[in-house]
Amino acid sequence: MFEQTSKYVGTVDGAMLYITAFSVLMLLLITVAMIYFVIKYRASKNPIPTQYHGNAVIEVIWIVIPTIIVLSMFYYGYTDFSDLRNTKQFDEEYHVTAKMWDWDFKYDNGVITDTLYVPVGKTLKFNITSIDVLHSFYLPAFRIKEDAVPGRNGFIFITPNKTGVYDIACAEYCGVNHWDMYKKLIVMEQDEYSKWYNSQSPDKN
Amino acid sequence: MSISTTTNNNYTNFFQVKTKHKGLLAWLLTTDHKRIGIMYLVSILTFFLVGLTFAFLMRLEMLTPGPTIVDAQTYNSFFTLHGMIMVFLFIIPGIPAVFGNIFIPLQIGAEDVAFPRLNLLSYHLYLIGAFLALYSLIFQTHIDTGWTFYVPYSLRTGTDVTLTLLAAFILGFSSILTGLNFVTTCHRMRVKGMKMFEMPLFTWALYSTAWIQVVATPIIGITIVLVLLERTFKFGIFDPTLGGDPVLYQHLFWIYSHPAVYIMAIPAFGIISDVVATFSRKSVFGYKVMAYSTLAIAVIGYMVWAHHMFTSGMSDTARTVFSFLTFFVAIPTGVKVFNWVATLWRGTIVLSSPMLMALSAIFLFSIGGLTGLHLGAISTDIHLHDTYFVIAHFHYVIIGGILSMFIAGMHYWFPKIFGKMHNEKVAKVGVVLYFIGANVLYFPMFIMGYMGMPRRYFDYLPEYQIYHQISTVGSWILITAILLMFINLLIGIIKGKPAGPNPWGAKTLEWTMPSPPPLLNFIETPVPSHDPYDYHGHDERNFKNGKFIKNEENDIINQENS
Numbered sequence: 001m002f003e004q005t006s007k008y009v010g011t012v013d014g015a016m017l018y019i020t021a022f023s024v025l026m027l028l029l030i031t032v033a034m035i036y037f038v039i040k041y042r043a044s045k046n047p048i049p050t051q052y053h054g055n056a057v058i059e060v061i062w063i064v065i066p067t068i069i070v071l072s073m074f075y076y077g078y079t080d081f082s083d084l085r086n087t088k089q090f091d092e093e094y095h096v097t098a099k100m101w102d103w104d105f106k107y108d109n110g111v112i113t114d115t116l117y118v119p120v121g122k123t124l125k126f127n128i129t130s131i132d133v134l135h136s137f138y139l140p141a142f143r144i145k146e147d148a149v150p151g152r153n154g155f156i157f158i159t160p161n162k163t164g165v166y167d168i169a170c171a172e173y174c175g176v177n178h179w180d181m182y183k184k185l186i187v188m189e190q191d192e193y194s195k196w197y198n199s200q201s202p203d204k205n
Numbered sequence: 206m207s208i209s210t211t212t213n214n215n216y217t218n219f220f221q222v223k224t225k226h227k228g229l230l231a232w233l234l235t236t237d238h239k240r241i242g243i244m245y246l247v248s249i250l251t252f253f254l255v256g257l258t259f260a261f262l263m264r265l266e267m268l269t270p271g272p273t274i275v276d277a278q279t280y281n282s283f284f285t286l287h288g289m290i291m292v293f294l295f296i297i298p299g300i301p302a303v304f305g306n307i308f309i310p311l312q313i314g315a316e317d318v319a320f321p322r323l324n325l326l327s328y329h330l331y332l333i334g335a336f337l338a339l340y341s342l343i344f345q346t347h348i349d350t351g352w353t354f355y356v357p358y359s360l361r362t363g364t365d366v367t368l369t370l371l372a373a374f375i376l377g378f379s380s381i382l383t384g385l386n387f388v389t390t391c392h393r394m395r396v397k398g399m400k401m402f403e404m405p406l407f408t409w410a411l412y413s414t415a416w417i418q419v420v421a422t423p424i425i426g427i428t429i430v431l432v433l434l435e436r437t438f439k440f441g442i443f444d445p446t447l448g449g450d451p452v453l454y455q456h457l458f459w460i461y462s463h464p465a466v467y468i469m470a471i472p473a474f475g476i477i478s479d480v481v482a483t484f485s486r487k488s489v490f491g492y493k494v495m496a497y498s499t500l501a502i503a504v505i506g507y508m509v510w511a512h513h514m515f516t517s518g519m520s521d522t523a524r525t526v527f528s529f530l531t532f533f534v535a536i537p538t539g540v541k542v543f544n545w546v547a548t549l550w551r552g553t554i555v556l557s558s559p560m561l562m563a564l565s566a567i568f569l570f571s572i573g574g575l576t577g578l579h580l581g582a583i584s585t586d587i588h589l590h591d592t593y594f595v596i597a598h599f600h601y602v603i604i605g606g607i608l609s610m611f612i613a614g615m616h617y618w619f620p621k622i623f624g625k626m627h628n629e630k631v632a633k634v635g636v637v638l639y640f641i642g643a644n645v646l647y648f649p650m651f652i653m654g655y656m657g658m659p660r661r662y663f664d665y666l667p668e669y670q671i672y673h674q675i676s677t678v679g680s681w682i683l684i685t686a687i688l689l690m691f692i693n694l695l696i697g698i699i700k701g702k703p704a705g706p707n708p709w710g711a712k713t714l715e716w717t718m719p720s721p722p723p724l725l726n727f728i729e730t731p732v733p734s735h736d737p738y739d740y741h742g743h744d745e746r747n748f749k750n751g752k753f754i755k756n757e758e759n760d761i762i763n764q765e766n767s
Contacts, residue, residue: 019585023576030543030546031568038549041550041553042556050487051740052487053490053492070535074581076582136591143587150357152452177277
């Protein structure tokens with residue numbers, strides 16, 4: 001679940017942990033306070049309530065502090081995203097075309113496959129589009145997804161640092177076989193990839 | 206339902222009133238806000254049970270990988286029907302139409318809403334829209350677009366969505382007219398002596414919601430008209446093959462459908478404020494902050510819609526701006542939770558069934574709200590978007606939060622509406638079961654979502670099976686709890702003991718009249734207090750079985766403490 005398949009995955013999981021830790025802390029505070037008050041001020045022990053209409057200082061404190069914290073969350077999410085989107089240089093480029101209910105992966109040499117082969121340690125750019133309805137190119141292991149929109153081109157980058165076989169899924173509902181668009185992303189060593197790449201030619205398809 | 210419910214023979218309650226129409230027509234043609242509220246309650250709960258049935262079937266299908274009870278096409282129809290019915294027929298109209306109708310006039314000391322006949326028209330539109338929707342959804346086609354109707358899929362799917370869209374259009378008008386009515390009622394119908402900032406927070410919540418209904422709902426109407434024009438005349442607004450833009454549709458859809466989440470949530474917050482204040486025997490902590498935060502949620506909630514679209518391909522600038530704005534909704538919502546908890550502080554806490562449900566709702570809603578932070582930050586959302594994490598977040602908010610609060614309201618106002626008491630013990634067992642069921646059902650979905658299980662999947666990879674199975678068992682617990690509480694209330698209507706005017710010891714104006722309320726509500730014109738939750742000098746020992754008893758010794762204690 002927390003396998004570090006790229007540096008970006010580490011930053012997303014970090015943001016996830018940060019937000020989750022804050023959430024758990026808040027939930028604990030609220031819950032403990034509720035239970036404590038309910039027991040301590042139960043009607044049988046405390047029959048006469050103290051009328052207290054509020055406190056401006058407390059209100060300001062619990063407006064300002066959470067604002068700062070959630071803005072740090074925004075910043076965290078934004079910088080990761082910004083770094084990812086503004087990648088200027090990449091090593092390999094692939095054209096991903098979604099259709100009901102399949103994916104085509106096209107390489108620079110014109111070869112089209114239905115399993116995506118990529119080299120490890122390189123920055124890869126995926127150009128994503130669709131020929132029919134909306135789909136979404138989802139790589140759970142890389143914490144990445146981008147919709148495939150007909151008539152538009154989307155893009156994402158990944159830099160895998162581990163070889164292995166990963167799932168590709170469709171994440172935007174696209175009809176009866178939406179669930180059946182699982183394909184594989186195979187991350188290989190560079191020389192292995194080169195060997196595979198050079199053995200392919202468009203004529204074979 | 207027993208129409209002759211009565212607790213007091215000295216007056217005629219709104220169930221007993223004779224009009225020129227008889228039988229069912231006496232209800233369908235009534236302009237009494239309470240009768241209209243009851244009709245909404247019956248209709249809405251009926252549709253809720255239909256939606257619940259589809260939820261039950263979906264979870265059953267997810268019990269094992271591969272086809273369990275149905276095929277993929279039918280499963281897709283199930284989640285579409287579940288979403289459409291629950292969103293448009295139950296949770297959006299839900300609290301405003303039922304409790305808003307019945308209790309806004311009662312809480313502000315009015316005889317009725319500002320436009321009683323318009324109110325009846327709203328109900329008729331709701332009924333027409335609902336039946337049209339059900340007819341088209343169930344008998345006409347196997348609709349399979351999901352409740353979001355995303356184009357181009359919804360344009361090219363063989364199923365005919367025209368009638369369904371028309372139904373949504375009519376339902377929209379019902380909502381707009383109700384909103385208009387409530388805004389006017391709150392401004393013009395308050396009893397002499399009650400200022401805007403002296404209304405109970407439930408009414409405040411409904412007032413803020415009414416503005417969203419009036420301002421946001423027309424956009425879904427316009428969107429529907431555009432989709433119909435596109436389908437009929439091939440305008441090319443959304444369909445890329447005609448030169449249109451499918452992302453534009455998503456914008457228009459969410460400009461309505463995100464504020465719609467607040468149409469669902471804000472009234473529910475209002476219920477919690479009233480319930481927590483009543484059973485803490487205290488004024489709500491920071492009344493004005495609560496009222497303003499309600500307005501703030503309504504206003505900010507209007508400007509965050511595109512956080513549903515971080516992966517849609519819209520510009521990076523738009524993603525950043527909408528993520529930034531989204532985090533500001535968290536603040537007034539958080540403030541509400543803090544103020545509810547602070548209201549308990551040094552109160553006199555009575556753990557009645559509505560209060561227990563309210564406290565459970567605050568916990569479950571907090572989980573739903575806090576996981577919204579994960580979805581507001583761009584980088585984490587890109588991973589979690591359209592996975593089960595979103596399902597879990599949304600259902601913790603809606604089922605854990607809003608439905609809980611709706612049920613808390615049902616138990617809180619039950620004695621007022623029907624004049625009878627339900628069985629408190631059974632209700633509390635229901636609350637505990639509900640709490641367990643909701644957690645078992647929805648928590649595993651967070652884990653599945655982070656592991657990468659996309660939503661709207663008929664089948665799943667083997668590693669998700671254990672989570673799906675736990676979740677399905679949870680659905681059985683939750684449904685048992687809901688049915689238990691509903692049946693308990695039904696038995697209460699038939700067999701419950703007389704409740705008297707104010708069994709909970711509440712302070713807002715609806716409790717100053719006999720239960721059930723008389724036709725024109727107030728026998729004597731009520732005198733509002735400057736604090737809607739005025740528990741000044743309250744001593745719980747003086748309050749027994751729905752009555753305040755005088756006791757000299759306690760009076761002395763009261764004076765010493767006041």
